[in-house]
Amino acid sequence: MSDAPSPDPVSTDPGTSSTLPDRLDKVVLAVPGVDELYSAAPLVAAVVKTVIATTVEAVTGEQKSNSSVSVDEKKAGLEIAVKIGVNAPYTAIDVSRRVHDAITDQLEQNGNPDVAEIAVSVARID
Amino acid sequence: MTSSDALAGHTFEELSDYLDRDRTPADPSIEGSPECQTALNGMQRLRSVHRDLLLKDAQRESEREDSWVSSILQHISLEARAGRDIPISHSSPTARLSVTEGAVRGILRAAGDSVPNIIVGRCHLDGDVTEPGAPITVRVDATVLEGEIIASLADQLREALYAALRQHTELAVEAIDITIRDLYQPFVPPAKASSDE
Incomplete structure (x- = not known):
C-alpha cells in the first residue's frame, strides 16, 4: 500500500498554477454547444469576486482564480455547480449531459474524488 | 416595471x-x-x-x-x-441537470419570431414544470398582421413552439393555447419626394 497522500481534488494541482475550478471552466467551455459560461454564484457575488481578483492581480501581480464553475467540498463529497449558455442548433438536453460527463471525466483524472452532486443549469439558449 | x-x-x-x-x-x-x-x-x-x-x-x-x-x-x-428549474434527465444519480424557465420562454419567443406576420407577446408555462412528466400547458398571446388568416398563422406558430420545446426540454406538453390579442397594420413607407423636382 502506498504512503503517498491522495491528491487534494480542489487545491492547486502540483506542477500547474490552475485549481480544479479553473480546469473545469476550460473543460466546460470545450464542450460543443457551450457558448457562454456564467458564474454559478449569484451575480452580485460574482461581480465582487471579479473586482477583487482584478484588484489583487493589479496590486500584487498574484493571479487569483476567477473561475465560473463552483466547487464546494461537503461531507458527502464535492458539490459542483455550472451555469451555461447553449448555442442552437445544439440542444439544451444534449449539451447539459455532455457537460456533466466532461466534468466526470475530468474528476476521474483528478483522483476520482467522492461527488455528491454535479448541477448543470442551462440559463440561456440562443 | x-x-x-x-x-x-x-x-x-x-x-x-x-x-x-x-x-x-x-x-x-x-x-x-x-x-x-x-x-x-x-x-x-x-x-x-x-x-x-x-x-x-x-x-x-x-x-x-x-x-x-x-x-x-x-x-x-x-x-x-430565470424562474423555475426545469429538470433534464441523466442516468447518473449525482447529476442534477436543468434548463431555466427564462431560457425556455426565450426560445419560445425566438421560435415565434421565426413565423412571419405574427408577433409573440406573453408566454406562460402552466403546470408544475419542476416535476418530470407533469402535464404542462403553454399559453401564448400574439399579435397578427391585419388581413392574414389567423387560424393558419396560429397553427404555424403552434408547430414552431412544439418543435422548440421538443428540442430543448423533456416537458410533457399537453397543449399550446394561443390567443390573438391584437392586429397590427402593415407598414407603408411614406412616399419620397422626387429629387428631380
Missing part, C-alpha cells in the same frame, strides 16, 4: 438604453447575466424584424394607452427572469 421586476438589478429602461448604445461600454453586470442577455436578444430581434412597425407604434403611442409594442417589450423583460 418595479424594482422587484428588475433583471440582475437592471430595469427594462436601462436595458433598452444599453441596447441603444450598442452595448458599449460593456457592463459586466449585464453581460454576465443570462437573464439580461435573453431579454436583450429578444428586444434586439423585435427591433430588427419590426423596426418600421416599432417606429410607427412609437409615433402614435401618445394616442393609444395600450401600445402593443410597449406591452411586448415589457413581457420580454419580465419573462427573461
Whole structure:
C-alpha cells in the first residue's frame, strides 16, 4: 500500500498554477454547444469576486482564480455547480449531459474524488 | 416595471438604453447575466424584424394607452427572469441537470419570431414544470398582421413552439393555447419626394 497522500481534488494541482475550478471552466467551455459560461454564484457575488481578483492581480501581480464553475467540498463529497449558455442548433438536453460527463471525466483524472452532486443549469439558449 | 421586476438589478429602461448604445461600454453586470442577455436578444430581434412597425407604434403611442409594442417589450423583460428549474434527465444519480424557465420562454419567443406576420407577446408555462412528466400547458398571446388568416398563422406558430420545446426540454406538453390579442397594420413607407423636382 502506498504512503503517498491522495491528491487534494480542489487545491492547486502540483506542477500547474490552475485549481480544479479553473480546469473545469476550460473543460466546460470545450464542450460543443457551450457558448457562454456564467458564474454559478449569484451575480452580485460574482461581480465582487471579479473586482477583487482584478484588484489583487493589479496590486500584487498574484493571479487569483476567477473561475465560473463552483466547487464546494461537503461531507458527502464535492458539490459542483455550472451555469451555461447553449448555442442552437445544439440542444439544451444534449449539451447539459455532455457537460456533466466532461466534468466526470475530468474528476476521474483528478483522483476520482467522492461527488455528491454535479448541477448543470442551462440559463440561456440562443 | 418595479424594482422587484428588475433583471440582475437592471430595469427594462436601462436595458433598452444599453441596447441603444450598442452595448458599449460593456457592463459586466449585464453581460454576465443570462437573464439580461435573453431579454436583450429578444428586444434586439423585435427591433430588427419590426423596426418600421416599432417606429410607427412609437409615433402614435401618445394616442393609444395600450401600445402593443410597449406591452411586448415589457413581457420580454419580465419573462427573461430565470424562474423555475426545469429538470433534464441523466442516468447518473449525482447529476442534477436543468434548463431555466427564462431560457425556455426565450426560445419560445425566438421560435415565434421565426413565423412571419405574427408577433409573440406573453408566454406562460402552466403546470408544475419542476416535476418530470407533469402535464404542462403553454399559453401564448400574439399579435397578427391585419388581413392574414389567423387560424393558419396560429397553427404555424403552434408547430414552431412544439418543435422548440421538443428540442430543448423533456416537458410533457399537453397543449399550446394561443390567443390573438391584437392586429397590427402593415407598414407603408411614406412616399419620397422626387429629387428631380
